[in-house]
Amino acid sequence: MLAIDGGNSKTDVALVAADGTLLASVRGGPSNHQVIGSERATNELTNLVASAAGIAGLPAVGPVAQHTSACLAGADLPVEEADLHRLVQSLGWSVTSTVVNDTFAVLRAGLADAGPHWGIGIVCGAGINCVGVAPDGRTTRFLSLGELSGDWGGGGELGPQALWWAVRAEDGRGPETALRTAVAAHFELDRVEDVVIGMHLGAIDYAERHRLVPLLFAVAGQGDKVARDIVLRQATEICRMVTVAARRLDLLATDGVPVVLGGSLMTARDPLLSQTISDQLTAELPGAEIRIVDVPPVAGAALLGLDHVGAGPAAAAHLRESARTTWPTRQAESRAAVMLRELHQWLAGVESGEQRIEPAELREQRIGPAELRARRRRLGGGNE
Numbered sequence: 001m002l003a004i005d006g007g008n009s010k011t012d013v014a015l016v017a018a019d020g021t022l023l024a025s026v027r028g029g030p031s032n033h034q035v036i037g038s039e040r041a042t043n044e045l046t047n048l049v050a051s052a053a054g055i056a057g058l059p060a061v062g063p064v065a066q067h068t069s070a071c072l073a074g075a076d077l078p079v080e081e082a083d084l085h086r087l088v089q090s091l092g093w094s095v096t097s098t099v100v101n102d103t104f105a106v107l108r109a110g111l112a113d114a115g116p117h118w119g120i121g122i123v124c125g126a127g128i129n130c131v132g133v134a135p136d137g138r139t140t141r142f143l144s145l146g147e148l149s150g151d152w153g154g155g156g157e158l159g160p161q162a163l164w165w166a167v168r169a170e171d172g173r174g175p176e177t178a179l180r181t182a183v184a185a186h187f188e189l190d191r192v193e194d195v196v197i198g199m200h201l202g203a204i205d206y207a208e209r210h211r212l213v214p215l216l217f218a219v220a221g222q223g224d225k226v227a228r229d230i231v232l233r234q235a236t237e238i239c240r241m242v243t244v245a246a247r248r249l250d251l252l253a254t255d256g257v258p259v260v261l262g263g264s265l266m267t268a269r270d271p272l273l274s275q276t277i278s279d280q281l282t283a284e285l286p287g288a289e290i291r292i293v294d295v296p297p298v299a300g301a302a303l304l305g306l307d308h309v310g311a312g313p314a315a316a317a318h319l320r321e322s323a324r325t326t327w328p329t330r331q332a333e334s335r336a337a338v339m340l341r342e343l344h345q346w347l348a349g350v351e352s353g354e355q356r357i358e359p360a361e362l363r364e365q366r367i368g369p370a371e372l373r374a375r376r377r378r379l380g381g382g383n384e
Contacts, residue, residue: 001309002052002065002093003302005105006031006045006072008126008156012298013048014327015056015065018311020318024055025298025327032073033084041074042087049093068097069305071105071297076129076144098308101141102297103131108307109300110260110291113316117307119258120245122238123297124265126210127154132245140248142241153237155265158230159209162216165226166192177226178219186215217270228272234265235276243284255287262293295323 107121
């Protein structure tokens with residue numbers, strides 16, 4: 001069975017035997033056709049499937065599995081699901097295939113394998129999305145097309161918000177916030193203005209804003225009101241989507257409603273975000289059983305595939321054990337929590353003026369002032 005979790009920032013592909021044995025797994029770049037275009041998305045998926053087949057010792061040409069379970073970002077509308085299903089089937093990876101939105105992978109990953117498989121799943125990573133499945137099989141979902149469809153949140157929103165408030169604190173248009181000094185220090189620059197100019201001139205990639213999310217969590221954790229308000233708004237948005245999904249499926253008065261939280265913002269397990277979600281859902285959906293996924297989303301895609309072929313709970317349990325112990329995505333998710341703890345320590349040093357060793361992950365991600373000045377000169381921007 002071929003399992004695919006295709007997202008906005010990464011794609012995971014796995015080949016799994018009918019008994020749940022992991023045969024191969026590979027990770028690549030984004031594969032959302034809405035973001036990178038259909039041709040690039042198809043090429044990314046094709047290359048990853050070929051790599052997985054090679055690792056498993058299967059031929060590079062022809063079917064590699066009996067069934068393909070593809071959970072893809074960008075499968076937001078029924079017409080998109082149908083188009084992507086035709087595409088996956090035409091690529092000849094398997095005899096049969098199913099294509100659903102990637103949020104269904106997160107939901108399945110957090111559900112008991114014995115079934116029935118129902119509940120509410122929410123992904124909060126680069127973006128935000130929510131799906132729900134009722135005990136009788138009815139489903140509900142959101143358009144999840146970003147601001148266009150009324151969405152707010154995810155790292156693509158929170159990172160830029162951290163920079164936005166930092167800029168306004170520095171130039172006087174907004175309230176004072178520790179984000180001002182923390183954001184500038186994150187890029188090893190004296191002022192937030194230099195960060196903005198660096199992005200404007202192309203010396204700093206706009207994608208670096210997304211990496212401000214752990215910084216935002218750390219500042220909020222120290223009690224900064226501006227940062228806390230951003231995190232609290234994110235928690236409220238998550239809870240609002242969950243309760244709306246529950247209302248649509250007539251689950252507001254149901255006990256034991258599984259609520260599965262996934263995506264990088266959830267698996268980071270930030271205390272303020274996690275506790276606020278728990279408190280709000282306890283008040284708004286008393287029957288909720290909140291779970292944060294402990295296996296990578298591609299495991300959810302694989303579990304959906306095993307369900308499709310009737311593999312049974314024993315195969316699912318075997319797959320979960322492999323996912324928890326051997327899949328590299330599990331280790332990557334753990335690093336998010338480690339980075340958050342390091343940031344708390346580092347920010348304490350920034351505020352006290354002490355010299356502290358900066359987290360290695362930050363050092364790898366930043367552009368120093370000398371490099372920024374050099375890039376400005378190459379772009380004709382001078383030093384000032």
